[in-house]
Amino acid sequence: MQEFPKNFFWGASTASHQIEGGTLNDWSEWEKENAVRLAGEAELKFGYLESWPQIKGEAMNPSNYISGRACDFYNRFEEDLELAKSLNHNAFRFSIEWSRIEPERGKFDEKEIARYKRIVDSLRKKGMEPFVTLWHWTIPLWVRDQGGWESKKTADDFGEFSQKMAESFGGKVRFWITLNEPEIYSNASYLKGCWPPQKKNIFAYLKVFNNLAKAHKNVYDLIKKNDPQAQIGIAKHNIYFEAYQNKFGNRLMKKAADWWWNFRFLDKIKNKLDFIGLNYYFYSLIDEGFGKNRNQAVSDMGWELRPEGIRHALKELKNYNKPIIITENGLADRDDKHRSWFILETLKNIQKAIAQGVDVRGYLHWSLLDNFEWDKGFWPRFGLVEVDYKTMERKIRPSARLYARICKENKII
Numbered sequence: 001m002q003e004f005p006k007n008f009f010w011g012a013s014t015a016s017h018q019i020e021g022g023t024l025n026d027w028s029e030w031e032k033e034n035a036v037r038l039a040g041e042a043e044l045k046f047g048y049l050e051s052w053p054q055i056k057g058e059a060m061n062p063s064n065y066i067s068g069r070a071c072d073f074y075n076r077f078e079e080d081l082e083l084a085k086s087l088n089h090n091a092f093r094f095s096i097e098w099s100r101i102e103p104e105r106g107k108f109d110e111k112e113i114a115r116y117k118r119i120v121d122s123l124r125k126k127g128m129e130p131f132v133t134l135w136h137w138t139i140p141l142w143v144r145d146q147g148g149w150e151s152k153k154t155a156d157d158f159g160e161f162s163q164k165m166a167e168s169f170g171g172k173v174r175f176w177i178t179l180n181e182p183e184i185y186s187n188a189s190y191l192k193g194c195w196p197p198q199k200k201n202i203f204a205y206l207k208v209f210n211n212l213a214k215a216h217k218n219v220y221d222l223i224k225k226n227d228p229q230a231q232i233g234i235a236k237h238n239i240y241f242e243a244y245q246n247k248f249g250n251r252l253m254k255k256a257a258d259w260w261w262n263f264r265f266l267d268k269i270k271n272k273l274d275f276i277g278l279n280y281y282f283y284s285l286i287d288e289g290f291g292k293n294r295n296q297a298v299s300d301m302g303w304e305l306r307p308e309g310i311r312h313a314l315k316e317l318k319n320y321n322k323p324i325i326i327t328e329n330g331l332a333d334r335d336d337k338h339r340s341w342f343i344l345e346t347l348k349n350i351q352k353a354i355a356q357g358v359d360v361r362g363y364l365h366w367s368l369l370d371n372f373e374w375d376k377g378f379w380p381r382f383g384l385v386e387v388d389y390k391t392m393e394r395k396i397r398p399s400a401r402l403y404a405r406i407c408k409e410n411k412i413i
């Protein structure tokens with residue numbers, strides 16, 4: 001097997017709210033109000049899953065839906081980064097929790113900034129490249145109360161917070177991800193209404209979508225002004241849509257779906273973008289309807305496992321002419337039944353895309369640790385490393401060891 005490009009980034013991805021524990025933000029408050037409801041709906045939503053007998057104890061328990069201590073990464077980051085290092089990772093993606101840094105407008109908490117600086121320093125010491133996300137879906141309560149991303153003020157406030165971060169990290173952070181999956185967030189929070197603030201309103205949705213694009217462009221300029229060498233991107237969730245049997249109607253629907261999900265946000269910001277972070281999870285077959293997929297292996301969450309889709313998703317980004325870093329890719333698989341196969345097949349397909357001229361610079365698996373999966377809570381297990389939430393003990397899964405060998409050799413073995 002051929003090698004991956006020189007200096008390829010290998011590692012894993014995380015997000016503050018999902019691992020740190022002890023956060024106080026719009027999500028933590030929403031969880032408390034919705035835990036009982038979510039537990040009550042679990043059987044209806046997930047009862048059909050093959051994994052149901054295993055997950056139902058957790059899924060029907062309201063405490064599953066409260067992020068609480070999460071993985072206690074807040075206190076254990078040093079050990080966890082050490083663990084990532086021992087697995088031969090040379091990169092790590094994490095997010096900065098805005099609500100910790102700026103619990104009140106304009107009042108920055110220097111202690112919390114210092115803690116994130118320690119994370120960056122620790123990564124640098126270990127020879128690991130930090131990929132810093134500035135916003136991974138959670139907002140401080142004062143931002144929620146002014147109307148969240150519907151309010152124009154929020155984009156400006158996010159700019160101030162980001163500027164403060166850029167100044168605080170000096171030249172120590174090279175790769176910045178301004179926003180995580182803006183279109184997934186605006187859809188789930190403002191159109192489907194299943195995430196906070198649970199609105200179902202196309203106008204609010206469009207406002208949020210546009211404000212996020214504005215916020216990105218603004219932050220791009222601010223960070224560049226502070227450090228012209230900085231590389232700034234977003235983490236973009238792209239789905240591979242396949243037009244079944246290449247039929248005209250299916251092709252037309254693919255075009256529409258591509259525009260809506262995959263390219264619309266990127267097109268708005270592409271002039272202020274140094275790299276594309278690709279979050280890849282879904283392959284959707286279009287056959288007079290979306291997502292009518294062939295009956296293939298599925299994850300514990302019922303998500304179809306089709307690693308070859310990443311090759312197509314990568315090729316479809318080629319026209320943007322930007323370096324691409326896979327900023328997320330993974331699966332909920334508590335027994336580690338599919339993860340090794342999934343990682344191997346995914347990496348083979350990334351190699352094929354590279355051979356076809358796509359400029360891929362790194363692969364960050366979702367996730368380093370099992371963690372808090374938003375409105376599903378703790379039962380989905382995405383970690384290379386298993387977490388025992390009672391004892392907080394970490395246990396390396398076999399697939400993590402296989403992945404560690406690949407990271408070390410820079411090739412599929």
Ligand code: FCB
Pocket residue numbers: 015018180181184237279328366373374382
């Ligand atoms: C992505 C999110 C990430 C995680 C994975 C499973 O959409 O960015 O936080 O929840 O899905």
